[in-house]
Amino acid sequence: xxxxxxxxxxxxxxxxxxxxxxxxxxxxxxxxxxxxxxxxxxxxxxxxxxxxxxxxxxxxxxxxxxxxxxxxxxxxxxxxxxxxxxxxxxxxxxxxxxxxxxxxxxxxxxxxxxxxxxxxxxxxxxxxxxxxxxxxxxxxxxxxxxxxxxxxxxxxxxxxxxxxxxxxxxxxxxxxxxxxxxxxxxxxxxxxxxxxxxxxxxxxxxxxxxxxxxxxxxxxxxxxxxxxxxxxxxxxxxxxxxxxxxxxxxxxxxxxxxxxxxxxxxxxxxxxxxxxxxxxxxxxxxxxxxxxxxxxxxxxxxxxxxxxxxxxxxxxxxxxxxxxxxxxxxxxxxxxxxxxxxxxxxxxxxxxxxxxxxxxxxxxxxxxxxxxxxxxxxxxxxxxxxxxxxxx
Amino acid sequence: xxxxxxxxxxxxxxxxxxxxxxxxxxxxxxxxxxxxxxxxxxxxxxxxxxxxxxxxxxxxxxxxxxxxxxxxxxxxxxxxxxxxxxxxxxxxxxxxxxxxxxxxxxxxxxxxxxxxxxxxxxxxxxxxxxxxxxxxxxxxxxxxxxxxxxxxxxxxxxxxxxxxxxxxxxxxxxxxxxxx
Numbered sequence: 001x002x003x004x005x006x007x008x009x010x011x012x013x014x015x016x017x018x019x020x021x022x023x024x025x026x027x028x029x030x031x032x033x034x035x036x037x038x039x040x041x042x043x044x045x046x047x048x049x050x051x052x053x054x055x056x057x058x059x060x061x062x063x064x065x066x067x068x069x070x071x072x073x074x075x076x077x078x079x080x081x082x083x084x085x086x087x088x089x090x091x092x093x094x095x096x097x098x099x100x101x102x103x104x105x106x107x108x109x110x111x112x113x114x115x116x117x118x119x120x121x122x123x124x125x126x127x128x129x130x131x132x133x134x135x136x137x138x139x140x141x142x143x144x145x146x147x148x149x150x151x152x153x154x155x156x157x158x159x160x161x162x163x164x165x166x167x168x169x170x171x172x173x174x175x176x177x178x179x180x181x182x183x184x185x186x187x188x189x190x191x192x193x194x195x196x197x198x199x200x201x202x203x204x205x206x207x208x209x210x211x212x213x214x215x216x217x218x219x220x221x222x223x224x225x226x227x228x229x230x231x232x233x234x235x236x237x238x239x240x241x242x243x244x245x246x247x248x249x250x251x252x253x254x255x256x257x258x259x260x261x262x263x264x265x266x267x268x269x270x271x272x273x274x275x276x277x278x279x280x281x282x283x284x285x286x287x288x289x290x291x292x293x294x295x296x297x298x299x300x301x302x303x304x305x306x307x308x309x310x311x312x313x314x315x316x317x318x319x320x321x322x323x324x325x326x327x328x329x330x331x332x333x334x335x336x337x338x339x340x341x342x343x344x345x346x347x348x349x350x351x352x353x354x355x356x357x358x359x360x361x362x363x364x365x366x367x368x369x370x371x372x373x374x375x376x377x378x379x380x381x382x383x384x385x386x387x388x389x390x391x392x
Numbered sequence: 393x394x395x396x397x398x399x400x401x402x403x404x405x406x407x408x409x410x411x412x413x414x415x416x417x418x419x420x421x422x423x424x425x426x427x428x429x430x431x432x433x434x435x436x437x438x439x440x441x442x443x444x445x446x447x448x449x450x451x452x453x454x455x456x457x458x459x460x461x462x463x464x465x466x467x468x469x470x471x472x473x474x475x476x477x478x479x480x481x482x483x484x485x486x487x488x489x490x491x492x493x494x495x496x497x498x499x500x501x502x503x504x505x506x507x508x509x510x511x512x513x514x515x516x517x518x519x520x521x522x523x524x525x526x527x528x529x530x531x532x533x534x535x536x537x538x539x540x541x542x543x544x545x546x547x548x549x550x551x552x553x554x555x556x557x558x559x560x561x562x563x564x565x566x567x568x569x570x571x572x
Contacts, residue, residue: 010560041567048516049535055426056433058443063421066450072412210542230552247542249552282553 004308013042016248018279020303140164141179148175163197170194181205184220213244232264232285249282262286288332295321315341319348327352327379353379406466410457421450428474434532435478437521449474479547519569523562530555531562
């Protein structure tokens with residue numbers, strides 16, 4: 001089956017596509033026999049799986065062999081005592097091994113030197129270990145319980161806890177919590193969320209969102225606060241935003257203030273301004289961002305464009321539906337569509353907002369970075385000061 | 393009411409087994425062996441190894457019973473343990489042999505039926521047994537046992553995307569095999 005949608009059909013079947021993508025695949029199904037047949041097979045397969053017996057009797061009774069291998073149960077005290085004896089014996093043996101040879105021989109001078117060096121190395125490692133331990137202890141952020149019983153590394157905390165680097169904060173369906181991000185902001189964690197503190201360095205404040213939803217308010221310079229997800233990295237450019245991810249790596253970014261950049265190895269970067277949304281997909285990374293007031297037709301067509309670059313009909317819909325406020329969407333679309341579609345996107349952009357002096361058609365179509373930035377400054381992707389922070 | 397009685401029954405059996413009562417543990421074995429064997433057989437696609445692993449699961453369960461605190465249903469705990477034991481063994485075997493295992497005995501799925509009807513569950517079991525090991529494991533865990541990709545990825549030590557790709561591959565291959 002050679003259809004652009006084949007990679008999304010199983011996600012459609014599993015019900016893990018975002019609404020716009022779901023609608024796009026549904027629309028596609030009406031026109032594609034191969035996809036309809038594939039979907040029918042998946043439905044039949046699910047029916048057969050549900051008919052599989054939960055149990056299968058083994059061909060012989062396995063109990064006698066299992067019973068022969070079962071150790072008698074020990075009490076906790078007995079287990080502890082056995083462990084202690086083994087540990088004590090083991091430790092004694094290793095110490096004896098270390099010094100045994102010396103008892104039967106005279107000790108050469110360099111051997112004492114070697115032992116001294118060894119002792120010094122142990123001391124250095126121990127001091128280093130203590131220093132590292134203290135540093136790690138400091139690398140933590142306070143967490144306040146807002147509702148329910150959030151947990152840090154599977155342990156409930158009272159009204160306030162401390163999230164260490166490497167630890168997970170998890171909320172169930174009735175819990176909420178708020179993390180203080182060092183001195184630079186706060187992140188509120190919604191119910192059903194799992195998040196880990198990755199780094200708490202001065203210039204790199206980093207969380208990893210495995211699933212769920214967070215609301216971040218950051219008042220630091222750009223590129224100091226990051227949220228890793230399975231499909232993209234959200235880079236704070238001084239802002240307030242909501243980020244939501246599911247277990248499948250699909251997600252959604254909604255920016256309320258400032259800007260957020262979404263970076264991914266799987267696709268081009270997106271810069272999402274205030275009042276805009278961006279979908280995140282496991283195979284593609286960040287989608288093309290769009291205004292929260294964009295029409296439903298534009299959103300659906302945009303999902304088509306993100307899923308398959310050669311969708312001429314979808315590009316036409318996006319261009320006809322785009323308003324002035326959607327110019328930043330077209331700016332992102334320029335280098336996501338098939339190169340043959342690029343001039344059409346450029347022409348529509350010029351109808352909506354005329355390019356400033358120094359920006360030419362040829363330059364934009366060739367991807368001249370300076371011209372792209374000049375134009376972006378004009379239609380609300382902010383002043384280019386923040387983009388100098390980006391490794392474009 | 394019957395379910396409640398059954399829950400009380402299994403709780404009491406587990407408590408007795410935790411205290412070292414082998415007769416209680418034998419009863420737990422008889423009540424769960426079919427389900428544990430099904431998990432082992434479907435992942436391993438080899439009846440002899442599935443029997444070995446079923447034994448290993450119950451021996452491990454006996455050793456770890458003290459750690460079961462009743463936070464989840466005992467059956468869920470046992471079946472998760474079964475999946476863990478099988479996957480640990482698969483990883484160890486992979487390290488030892490560094491080759492993909494393919495089933496050699498599809499008759500294990502006959503279960504005494506004369507000629508399986510086309511489209512029956514026997515066909516599906518046979519088709520699953522022909523899948524490559526990782527694709528089969530992911531298919532069994534996701535489509536049959538109801539695990540999420542995140543859990544499967546953690547169990548297999550792979551990325552979530554890999555788990556998903558293997559599931560898609562398994563379903564595509566099953567279609568080819570079943571429509572052959």
